[in-house]
Amino acid sequence: MTFRIIGRLDVKPPNLVKGIQLEGFRVAGDAKNLANRYYDLGIDELSYQDVVASLYDRSPDFSLIQEIFTGIYIPVTVGGGIRTLNDVDNVMSIGADKICLNSAALERPSLLSEISGSIGQQAVVLAIEAKRKNGSWVAMTHTGRETTEWDVAEWVECAQSYGVGEIVLTSVDNDGSQKGFDLDLINYVSPGCEVPLIAHGGAGSLQDIADAASAGADAVMMASVLHYSKLSISEIKLFLGGLKIETRI
């Protein structure tokens, strides 16, 4: 399996935003422009995340999602505010390849098996917002605004029993810092993770991506480092190729 480079688009409809430690709505560009640019420059997948839908108790903005991803022919994951099978249907029918959930899954894990049963397990992405606490990591929800008692490794084990296709592991602490992924977190989760593990939060340099791969990540998801043009997709793939980490050409 190739190592995937995934572009993350945090959206507070209608704006593309980028926070630090999952806080802040600073506008970071135009979602459609960036989606197209990353697609043209060879990104493997795109991930759309509505960062306020759960917080505002709103549905995803289906028309905005459709508008952003028209003409884009790589896998697209849509998340944020997905709570019901109806939401899943709506998102899939506008062309998403995978759906992503966090808050709703923690509230009712059986939702994962219901959705897997409906669209297939491979299309179900579990997002985990992991926050360092007392020597381990706890799972947060609502874009890092609510905390739970779930230890992240235990939640991974539980969620997998219900059926997930892959896991996006976001480091709340490193998000937006460009100081590197939380490698300890990846090391903690990776042994118990039976599905592809996507590292997210903190990418800043080419070496960071290589380190994430060494720690057990199967893919990386990045936002600010791409939005602010600190790294380019081609240099990332070239660099990884040099380390014999196979990426999609």
Add this chain to the structure above:
Amino acid sequence: MFDFISEELSPPTDQEIDALGLTRNIDEMYGLPKSIKYCKICVISNQRPRITFNKEGICSACLYWEKKENSISWIDREAELRDLCDRFRKSDGSFDVLVPSSGGKDSVYVAHQLKTKYGMHPLTMTWSPNIYTEIGLYNFFAQVHAGLDNILLSPNALVHRRMCRIATIVMGDPFQPFIYGQSYVPLRIAASYGIGLIMDGENGEAEYGGDAASENSKGFDTEDAEKYWLSDFPIEFWSEYGFTSKDLELYRPPTVKEMSSSRIERHFYSYYVNWRPQKHYYYAAENTGFRPNPDGRSQGTYSKYASLDDELDPYHYYFALLKFGLGRATSDAAHEIREGLISREDGVALVSRFDAEPPNERTRAIFLRYTGLDEDQLEESMALWRNPRLWVSKQDGSFQLKTTVS
């Protein structure tokens, strides 16, 4: 973190118990208008003391922010700031500006900019929160490790705790004793260190809605501080409750003699630079190691980056909710709407979801232990300060605001 409070505070005196039994006319005390109106642009209501609305139904803070975007020349204002700094900058290594700073995003932004952009030599001064939260203490040290000198002043906790309790009962605001530190102590420290310039962060009256006459003000003097920050209760009030001059030494305003030998000017950074709180969060996170609330949103709101340093904070906001029907989510949403980060519709959704959230069990336990109030006395204090015009009691004994923003 709060487990270090070893001393049990002596319980409320007869004088305090009597004060619990007095009725308060909140509307009269704060000059609140009888009929509630909400701003058409943000989510604040006319129940915020001193705020005004124009005939289009827009609050003074929103009008001021509109002015900030369209009518103020920030280039000119920055030139004024440079002139101000040129006037006060010292070249002998001594401190040339005092920045009252909690270690929070706003004050750290001000201090760091004065140092790195304007070539000043700031001394930051922190008046201790009632009880430091872990994240508050972390951010306090982060400012020091970002290259800022600091003095931390902590009043005698046995005095402060009793003042906090009396302020809760008699003023309906546990935070008044804390506010003395913000108002007066910078003057004392500036005088002691021979610093001629104090740079506060924002002019709250202008930025968040208050006395519109103060909008063009560059700063306050001690007389204004008493009017705006101390809700008409001067420090002399405390001697009536048995506090001696020794007890009040750290809080008291400077004497005329102490002030006369030093020429001190006190300015607002927000006069010189367009004040944008969330921008300061990003600045502090990127430049000084500032971290938001590790447990997610703060109580009574949705935000993670503001006012994180005091375990008792939720009670400051909760008593404001009782008196004015305006909680913490309202404050946060109002300035984020003005800053263009969220829409009014977003703000309404956030306020209705979080504003009326009471302090949680853990915070309640801390507050009771800190103040020496018992459960009944806390309930009585809250009942005393719950504005009957704004609240209605339900069948199950709980209370609900009659009107909320829409």
